[in-house]
Amino acid sequence: xxxxxxxxxxxxxxxxxxxxxxxxxxxxxxxxxxxxxxxxxxxxxxxxxxxxxxxxxxxxxxxxxxxxxxxxxxxxxxxxxxxxxxxxxxxxxxxxxxxxxxxxxxxxxxxxxxxxxxxxxxxxxxxxxxxxxxxxxxxxxxxxxxxxxxxxxxxxxxxxxxxxxxxxxxxxxxxxxxxxxxxxxxxxxxxxxxxxxxxxxxxxxxxxxxxxxxxxxxxxxxxxxxxxxxxxxxxx
Ligand SMILES: Nc1ncnc2c1ncn2[C@@H]1O[C@H](COP(=O)(O)OP(=O)(O)OP(=O)(O)O)[C@@H](O)[C@H]1O
Ligand SMILES: [Mg+2]
Numbered sequence: 001x002x003x004x005x006x007x008x009x010x011x012x013x014x015x016x017x018x019x020x021x022x023x024x025x026x027x028x029x030x031x032x033x034x035x036x037x038x039x040x041x042x043x044x045x046x047x048x049x050x051x052x053x054x055x056x057x058x059x060x061x062x063x064x065x066x067x068x069x070x071x072x073x074x075x076x077x078x079x080x081x082x083x084x085x086x087x088x089x090x091x092x093x094x095x096x097x098x099x100x101x102x103x104x105x106x107x108x109x110x111x112x113x114x115x116x117x118x119x120x121x122x123x124x125x126x127x128x129x130x131x132x133x134x135x136x137x138x139x140x141x142x143x144x145x146x147x148x149x150x151x152x153x154x155x156x157x158x159x160x161x162x163x164x165x166x167x168x169x170x171x172x173x174x175x176x177x178x179x180x181x182x183x184x185x186x187x188x189x190x191x192x193x194x195x196x197x198x199x200x201x202x203x204x205x206x207x208x209x210x211x212x213x214x215x216x217x218x219x220x221x222x223x224x225x226x227x228x229x230x231x232x233x234x235x236x
Pocket of ligand 1: 034
């Protein structure tokens with residue numbers, strides 16, 4: 001479904017992503033992990049059209065090279081950001097409505113907005129201002145707004161960051177529902193290995209922009225190269 005082939009991104013002297021290739025299959029939850037500065041967010045920025053790149057990225061056999069972000073969103077790729085981004089002066093319902101209005105091929109549908117509000121557990125807070133929400137609800141809203149575009153692929157960038165154990169369980173639950181009930185393929189960048197081994201079917205590890213390994217999450221997290229470059233003693 002999403003095919004990355006020999007993709008490289010340079011910022012001046014720095015090679016942030018180095019000749020990277022992998023493929024995400026339809027229906028998967030696909031994980032990406034690696035140390036700080038490995039190039040994970042840069043990868044999302046290339047896939048979503050924010051950064052140009054060398055190499056090839058195709059989605060359902062269509063090349064994404066040179067397409068602007070709104071065209072890539074319309075094709076069915078949506079994402080969230082590492083730092084929660086919401087419209088502070090819009091209420092929850094309108095924030096989701098904006099995504100639905102501008103991103104969805106089908107245009108604005110109140111019924112779909114209501115479904116997303118239920119899905120993200122925000123129905124009771126539909127009139128609350130986005131800026132007033134707590135961190136968990138802000139994250140739920142950011143995921144809801146990304147879902148409002150009716151994506152085929154949803155890319156999440158460290159959705160668990162800053163969350164406590166209870167919040168992590170809620171977010172994992174939401175991600176599983178999105179994958180299984182809404183049939184959305186998920187790519188998730190995450191530092192918590194337990195989250196990745198529980199949620200994903202395939203896990204890619206990158207370090208300084210280079211692929212270390214890719215495969216089922218249990219084998220991957222036990223790979224000596226991965227333990228050496230990334231996990232160290234902090235595996236649990
Ligand atoms: N717009 C940019 N201009 C210059 N350098 C950049 C830019 N964006 C990212 N980089 C650099 O590219 C490298 C990869 O950054 P990136 O944000 O993709 O890492 P990451 O794997 O997401 O890290 P983290 O786990 O800390 O979020 C870093 O060295 C970063 O400083
Ligand atoms: Mg990042």
